Amino acid sequence: MAKKSCESVHFFLFFFVISFNAISVSAQTCDNTTGTFEPDNPYDKNRRLILSTLATNVTALTGYYFNGSIGIAPDEVYTIGMCAPASEDHVCSLCIKTTSESLLQNCPNQADAFSWSGEETLCLVRYSNRPISGLLNMTPRGAIYNTGELNTNQTEFDIVWTNLTSSMITGITSSSSSSGANNSSKYYSDGLAPVPDFKNISAMMQCTPDVSTEDCRTCLRTNVDDYGHCCRKYQGGVISRPNCFFRWETYSFDGATDQINLPKSPPPSITTSPVANITKNGKIAESVQFDLKTIESATSNFSEHNKLGKGGFGEVYKGMLMNGTEIAVKRLSKTSGQGEVEFKNEVVVVAKLQHINLVRLLGFSLQGEEKLLVYEFVPNKSLDYFLFDPMMRTQLDWTMRRNIIGGITRGILYLHQDSRLKIIHRDLKASNILLDADMNPKISDFGMARIFGMDQTVANTARVVGTFGYMSPEYVTHGQFSMKSDVYSFGVLILEIISGKKNSSFYQMDGLVNNLVTYVWRLWENKSLHDLIDPSIIEDCKHDEVVRYIHIGLLCVQENPTERPTMSTIHQMLTTSSIALPVPLPPGFFFRNEQGLNPLGQRLEPGQSTSKSFACSVDEATITEVNPR
Ligand SMILES: *[C@@H]1O[C@H](CO)[C@@H](O)[C@H](O)[C@H]1NC(C)=O
Ligand SMILES: *[C@@H]1O[C@H](CO)[C@@H](O)[C@H](O)[C@H]1NC(C)=O
Ligand SMILES: *[C@@H]1O[C@H](CO)[C@@H](O)[C@H](O)[C@H]1NC(C)=O
Ligand SMILES: *[C@@H]1O[C@H](CO)[C@@H](O)[C@H](O)[C@H]1NC(C)=O
Ligand SMILES: *[C@@H]1O[C@H](CO)[C@@H](O)[C@H](O)[C@H]1NC(C)=O
Ligand SMILES: *[C@@H]1O[C@H](CO)[C@@H](O)[C@H](O)[C@H]1NC(C)=O
Ligand SMILES: *[C@@H]1O[C@H](CO)[C@@H](O)[C@H](O)[C@H]1NC(C)=O
Ligand SMILES: *[C@@H]1O[C@H](CO)[C@@H](O)[C@H](O)[C@H]1NC(C)=O
Ligand SMILES: *[C@@H]1O[C@H](CO)[C@@H](O)[C@H](O)[C@H]1NC(C)=O
Ligand SMILES: *[C@@H]1O[C@H](CO)[C@@H](O)[C@H](O)[C@H]1NC(C)=O
Numbered sequence: 001m002a003k004k005s006c007e008s009v010h011f012f013l014f015f016f017v018i019s020f021n022a023i024s025v026s027a028q029t030c031d032n033t034t035g036t037f038e039p040d041n042p043y044d045k046n047r048r049l050i051l052s053t054l055a056t057n058v059t060a061l062t063g064y065y066f067n068g069s070i071g072i073a074p075d076e077v078y079t080i081g082m083c084a085p086a087s088e089d090h091v092c093s094l095c096i097k098t099t100s101e102s103l104l105q106n107c108p109n110q111a112d113a114f115s116w117s118g119e120e121t122l123c124l125v126r127y128s129n130r131p132i133s134g135l136l137n138m139t140p141r142g143a144i145y146n147t148g149e150l151n152t153n154q155t156e157f158d159i160v161w162t163n164l165t166s167s168m169i170t171g172i173t174s175s176s177s178s179s180g181a182n183n184s185s186k187y188y189s190d191g192l193a194p195v196p197d198f199k200n201i202s203a204m205m206q207c208t209p210d211v212s213t214e215d216c217r218t219c220l221r222t223n224v225d226d227y228g229h230c231c232r233k234y235q236g237g238v239i240s241r242p243n244c245f246f247r248w249e250t251y252s253f254d255g256a257t258d259q260i261n262l263p264k265s266p267p268p269s270i271t272t273s274p275v276a277n278i279t280k281n282g283k284i285a286e287s288v289q290f291d292l293k294t295i296e297s298a299t300s301n302f303s304e305h306n307k308l309g310k311g312g313f314g315e316v317y318k319g320m321l322m323n324g325t326e327i328a329v330k331r332l333s334k335t336s337g338q339g340e341v342e343f344k345n346e347v348v349v350v351a352k353l354q355h356i357n358l359v360r361l362l363g364f365s366l367q368g369e370e371k372l373l374v375y376e377f378v379p380n381k382s383l384d385y386f387l388f389d390p391m392m393r394t395q396l397d398w399t400m401r402r403n404i405i406g407g408i409t410r411g412i413l414y415l416h417q418d419s420r421l422k423i424i425h426r427d428l429k430a431s432n433i434l435l436d437a438d439m440n441p442k443i444s445d446f447g448m449a450r451i452f453g454m455d456q457t458v459a460n461t462a463r464v465v466g467t468f469g470y471m472s473p474e475y476v477t478h479g480q481f482s483m484k485s486d487v488y489s490f491g492v493l494i495l496e497i498i499s500g501k502k503n504s505s506f507y508q509m510d511g512l513v514n515n516l517v518t519y520v521w522r523l524w525e526n527k528s529l530h531d532l533i534d535p536s537i538i539e540d541c542k543h544d545e546v547v548r549y550i551h552i553g554l555l556c557v558q559e560n561p562t563e564r565p566t567m568s569t570i571h572q573m574l575t576t577s578s579i580a581l582p583v584p585l586p587p588g589f590f591f592r593n594e595q596g597l598n599p600l601g602q603r604l605e606p607g608q609s610t611s612k613s614f615a616c617s618v619d620e621a622t623i624t625e626v627n628p629r
């Protein structure tokens, strides 16, 4: 028994670390102090050109840091691109692309701009009309804070916060780092510290590797002090400068997962499945068990070349069995909360779930430390790959998107209702929707909670797993999950599929629109839902139909779970246009702009509409606030 709870703790930490991998941030600043330009002039053309190749140039370097320039003065453009260490190539690439695209959009004529942003990783994109490499710039500064107040003993909180942030700065700048001036891990740190009787503090800091250790320290200290001066009583925030970045939250976000001062935590409750039992069902288990050697030879011993990417639970490899069948192999992290028997039981159970819109689990392999899940291979990557890339997006017309929404609906309906297990997915998101050769959607990673030995019947969990932006308010704040939390994630997916935009960012310098859900609600209030529609489908779609889909999406993201329809109702609403739709209330995670005073910066008033003047203000300190609720 003692042994078991020890394993469980292991599992717990592992799970915590890998699941909380996507919480977006976007701290963008346009600067006109070094000059402005006329759109489409040679400088602008160089700027577009250099940003268009930046993602490739950054990922080509293993240190994930690139500097360079193109053109001839006065039209020469200098750039820096960087991803946080240990990003996946495609994640880094997507981050740089998305960030570049939004800089081009938001900084129409400023000769200098930078943005630290990202969802699954943090990346920096900066361009300028003067040399920037190796030089420390302290302005302009971006500052964002979360308006939620701490409501805990400030003295005790401050002790931990100050200790954590200063030890991180010391850590970054004292280790005579072996990383070179072109390696993004040179000045990077993330950390976690528990505040007694309160939440954990998670923090992340990074400098560009081209500046000196002294400059990095100065820059980070200033960021931390700036935050301390303005926003001590709030629940989190970001201070960014061209060469350094600081963020902290009361929840874990990507990167901030290295553990400092890990407290002992209670083991999660682990239940065994009543449905299958390996000793009773020996035959079934055999039929889905693969020999490790078979998998090794199918994947060329898990060669880098065969790697498809990294999912929430481990790395995924492509393989081919001797008989020519293509497979995808998920190599689970070595720690899991379960013993062998339970693990096998759960795989057998989940493998029985079969539906055209679910990725088929063919079997597993279990030998020593190695735990593998073998899936059918799905050729056309995942939905996010198409949806969030400006070029790829154009390949998805409305008919395809409608088909994708329909397929996802049926897949979830099956999990919730038609399979006897009543599986709650808990991590529905665009990157978990795979696309087959005919662009039919297939949901992946379902049943992982079972396979990992987490009780699905308990409706309240101390650890929230899932992906921020897709998680329902009651799940994020109270750890309560239910089929209705899947419905919320599904609603976000519908809105993303129609708009081609991510529901990202708690943080955007844009004071009016802080996430997609908020944006949609504002459009609803203005009776202009059609403005949401992705320009690349606007031509070929039936507007009434798309607006109905958006309306249904809005019903799914209602703040109160009981106001959200069930999957079977959603299915009816989507397929039967004569069914009248209820009027939605404001959604969960709707950002309101509140009145109030801030000692440092400018706050946006409700109704203030031009975000540009705000995002592009220069010397003046700018502070954005975000309301999580
Ligand atoms: C890029 O960085 C290297 C090394 O710091 C430096 O020598 C070079 O001048 C930089 N290139 C540009 C265009 O700034
Ligand atoms: C980035 O790489 C491309 C080739 O992919 C190259 O043509 C371009 O000059 C590079 N950009 C810079 C600024 O060096
Ligand atoms: C906060 O904590 C400090 C140190 O533990 C203690 O001295 C102080 O009384 C506490 N303040 C309140 C309001 O509880
Ligand atoms: C401060 O941080 C250090 C190292 O992270 C730790 O050893 C020490 O116990 C912390 N002190 C307090 C008061 O939290
Ligand atoms: C970057 O630095 C890290 C940590 O020092 C090191 O492991 C890695 O090999 C370096 N990469 C390159 C390309 O120098
Ligand atoms: C940059 O990285 C390359 C390897 O990717 C290495 O050979 C080179 O020495 C590094 N340059 C600097 C200035 O650190
Ligand atoms: C703090 O983080 C640790 C490690 O991830 C976790 O076990 C613990 O439950 C967290 N505490 C709170 C109050 O969230
Ligand atoms: C499986 O069934 C056997 C025989 O009924 C029983 O002894 C065993 O405890 C069960 N194992 C599990 C993991 O439920
Ligand atoms: C895989 O590795 C094993 C040793 O670990 C070796 O015997 C075998 O030949 C390798 N197979 C392939 C396909 O590389
Ligand atoms: C190939 O082998 C796998 C696993 O044994 C089996 O599921 C599949 O049906 C086979 N495919 C063909 C074409 O025989």
Ligand SMILES: *[C@@H]1O[C@H](CO)[C@@H](O)[C@H](O)[C@H]1NC(C)=O
Pocket: 379, 380, 395, 436, 437, 438, 439
């Ligand atoms: C999807 O995959 C099929 C088969 O691999 C391929 O022919 C097709 O072009 C792909 N579609 C897209 C949009 O990439």
Ligand SMILES: *[C@@H]1O[C@H](CO)[C@@H](O)[C@H](O)[C@H]1NC(C)=O
Pocket: 032, 033, 035, 036, 613, 616, 617, 618
């Ligand atoms: C820079 O932007 C500010 C604020 O938008 C504006 O007041 C100022 O005139 C601009 N300066 C130049 C040189 O365009």
